[in-house]
Amino acid sequence: MGLYEEAKALQDEMTAIRRQLHEWPELGFELPKTKALVWEKLTEMGYEPQECGRAGITASLGKPGKTILLRADMDALPMKEETGLPFSSKNDWMHSCGHDTHVAMLLGAAKLLKAHESELAGCVKFMFQPAEEILAGSADMLNSGILENPKVDAAFGMHIMSELPCDKIVYADRYVNASADKFIIRIKGRGGHGAMPENAVDPLLCACYINVALQEILGREISGKDLAVITVCHMESGEKENIIPETAFMEGTTRAYSGKVREYMKKRMEEICVGIAAAYRCECTVEWPFGVSPNENDPALQEEIIGGIREFLGEEKVLQNPASMGSEDFANVSQAVPSVFVSLGARVEDDSKVFGQHSNHVLFDERVFATGAAVYADTAMRWLKKHA
Ligand SMILES: [Zn+2]
Numbered sequence: 606m607g608l609y610e611e612a613k614a615l616q617d618e619m620t621a622i623r624r625q626l627h628e629w630p631e632l633g634f635e636l637p638k639t640k641a642l643v644w645e646k647l648t649e650m651g652y653e654p655q656e657c658g659r660a661g662i663t664a665s666l667g668k669p670g671k672t673i674l675l676r677a678d679m680d681a682l683p684m685k686e687e688t689g690l691p692f693s694s695k696n697d698w699m700h701s702c703g704h705d706t707h708v709a710m711l712l713g714a715a716k717l718l719k720a721h722e723s724e725l726a727g728c729v730k731f732m733f734q735p736a737e738e739i740l741a742g743s744a745d746m747l748n749s750g751i752l753e754n755p756k757v758d759a760a761f762g763m764h765i766m767s768e769l770p771c772d773k774i775v776y777a778d779r780y781v782n783a784s785a786d787k788f789i790i791r792i793k794g795r796g797g798h799g800a801m802p803e804n805a806v807d808p809l810l811c812a813c814y815i816n817v818a819l820q821e822i823l824g825r826e827i828s829g830k831d832l833a834v835i836t837v838c839h840m841e842s843g844e845k846e847n848i849i850p851e852t853a854f855m856e857g858t859t860r861a862y863s864g865k866v867r868e869y870m871k872k873r874m875e876e877i878c879v880g881i882a883a884a885y886r887c888e889c890t891v892e893w894p895f896g897v898s899p900n901e902n903d904p905a906l907q908e909e910i911i912g913g914i915r916e917f918l919g920e921e922k923v924l925q926n927p928a929s930m931g932s933e934d935f936a937n938v939s940q941a942v943p944s945v946f947v948s949l950g951a952r953v954e955d956d957s958k959v960f961g962q963h964s965n966h967v968l969f970d971e972r973v974f975a976t977g978a979a980v981y982a983d984t985a986m987r988w989l990k991k992h993a
């Protein structure tokens with residue numbers, strides 16, 4: 606029996622796990638029930654799971670040598686489910702991004718791989734990650750050493766997608782998701798009377814120049830081949846027609862598909878903000894409270910892994926699709942080791958019932974679980990065979 610047939614035999618088991626998780630969604634780093642289920646299943650299969658970070662679980666199998674990481678995220682969203690499914694959420698939260706299916710499929714893969722442990726040419730490590738939706742879980746597991754002991758050489762992740770064609774593996778060429786960074790700019794001048802600007806330092810005028818100048822980075826310094834965005838979405842200063850305010854506040858978001866462009870934009874934004882503020886006699890600080898890297902496929906590994914999936918599933922089950930401007934915190938893994946991240950289409954047959962991720966009506970076709978689990982397992986085995 607091939608791996609795919611073996612995965613099909615686990616269909617009912619994966620569906621049961623998924624539905625159990627679906628009924629009790631948990632958020633962020635608070636995943637007691639979810640973690641207990643993952644822990645129990647892994648132990649049943651003969652693994653020795655370990656805690657990693659605030660709420661992550663890892664386990665590994667095989668033998669010392671090259672190591673490939675397989676990742677699933679486990680958290681849900683704070684929204685009320687409206688699907689009417691018999692196994693609908695029993696609390697006020699919902700697995701509307703399908704992370705319940707990721708857990709079920711990666712547990713399926715863990716079972717498949719355990720049955721083939723003696724054939725593994727190296728080590729497979731699992732990453733069951735919390736807090737993807739708040740873009741904090743993978744960083745927490747990385748800081749807790751998920752990529753060490755054994756050292757991870759390559760990583761593979763998958764996301765189920767409710768709108769993509771059912772049972773197809775869909776990949777984006779190199780950049781899968783854009784980076785996202787929030788910025789806050791604070792400008793300090795000196796307040797005064799609107800009639801006597803010579804006695805004040807106007808932070809509001811300075812903020813206007815900064816907003817315009819930031820766009821020059823995109824127009825004059827970033828190649829037309831690199832997609833990038835800088836948007837100031839909120840500016841605030843002043844209260845009255847005859848008072849020059851003391852301070853001005855600006856905040857916004859940047860997006861980029863390459864880590865290099867992302868870092869360049871940050872550096873130039875800071876230089877331009879501080880430089881313009883100085884030119885207008887103000888002081889200025891730039892803060893980056895929150896951000897995630899672009900989720901980037903390693904080109905050579907992508908060619909190898911997508912080629913392997915084509916061979917495994919057949920040409921007709923693999924499609925290419927443009928990258929998404931959304932963000933995904935597997936990005937942190939992809940910036941640390943050569944990685945590939947693909948989508949698994951799970952569109953339901955009835956078009957009137959197709960809703961996007963994060964919708965409270967979203968449905969996923971559960972028949973794709975065998976494909977997901979088999980692709981996780983086969984990708985790991987194939988990669989180890991080639992690189993051992
Ligand atoms: Zn999501």
Ligand SMILES: [Zn+2]
Pocket residue numbers: 702703704737764
């Ligand atoms: Zn997600």
